[in-house]
Amino acid sequence: MTQRGTSHRGTVGEVHFVGSFPGRLPEPHLPEVAFVGRSNVGKSSAINTLLGRKKAARVSRTPGRTQAVNLFSLDRRLSFADLPGYGFARVPPQVQERWRKSIERYLRDRETLELVVVLVDARHPGQRSDGQMLDALRRYDRRALVVATKLDQVGRSRRARHLSTLSKDLGVPRKDIIGFSSHEKLGTDEVWGRILAVTETA
Numbered sequence: 001m002t003q004r005g006t007s008h009r010g011t012v013g014e015v016h017f018v019g020s021f022p023g024r025l026p027e028p029h030l031p032e033v034a035f036v037g038r039s040n041v042g043k044s045s046a047i048n049t050l051l052g053r054k055k056a057a058r059v060s061r062t063p064g065r066t067q068a069v070n071l072f073s074l075d076r077r078l079s080f081a082d083l084p085g086y087g088f089a090r091v092p093p094q095v096q097e098r099w100r101k102s103i104e105r106y107l108r109d110r111e112t113l114e115l116v117v118v119l120v121d122a123r124h125p126g127q128r129s130d131g132q133m134l135d136a137l138r139r140y141d142r143r144a145l146v147v148a149t150k151l152d153q154v155g156r157s158r159r160a161r162h163l164s165t166l167s168k169d170l171g172v173p174r175k176d177i178i179g180f181s182s183h184e185k186l187g188t189d190e191v192w193g194r195i196l197a198v199t200e201t202a
Helices: 043-051 093-109 128-139 156-170 188-199
Strands: 002-004 014-021 032-037 069-074 078-082 113-121 144-149 177-179
Touching: 032 043, 032 093, 032 188, 043 069, 043 078, 043 144, 043 188, 093 113, 093 128, 113 128, 113 188, 128 144, 128 156, 144 156, 144 188, 156 177, 177 188
Parallel strands: 032 078, 032 113, 113 144, 144 177
Antiparallel strands: 002 014, 014 069, 069 078
């Protein structure tokens, strides 16, 4: 399925859904950006906002619906990978364990993975599971960008303080955390700037 997306920084034209892969992934041919985060962090909404599409990534009222790695090709020069969410208690433990192994294998072994966007909730302090994800990315020597979603639900006078708290809690430099809102389209160009800075030199 190929869709036309609106342009951010002139980046998105055709968005092609490659497929949903619960097991083995197709061989990589393009620089890849992966999106990870807790199951209720608004990952699908963030991806749709970045792509300029309403329904490229499935948005559900029930967290934990992404149960495979979903791949998207952007203008056939860049791939987005939507990974299963983590940390949602209603998912059975055996399913969580299967997802964990799948995510770890992908993050460790994917040859063309250039950047991992870790989505966290701007309304709350850093969560243990987010810290564990960032620790894993350091072990795998992967570049990470933290995107703090739902910033529109934080009062304007408190936003800078919330992002500084996340920086301290997660052990991530403040410059590597971008405040983001799918509702208000905040942070879209900043995230694209980081993505392009990495993938266009890959």
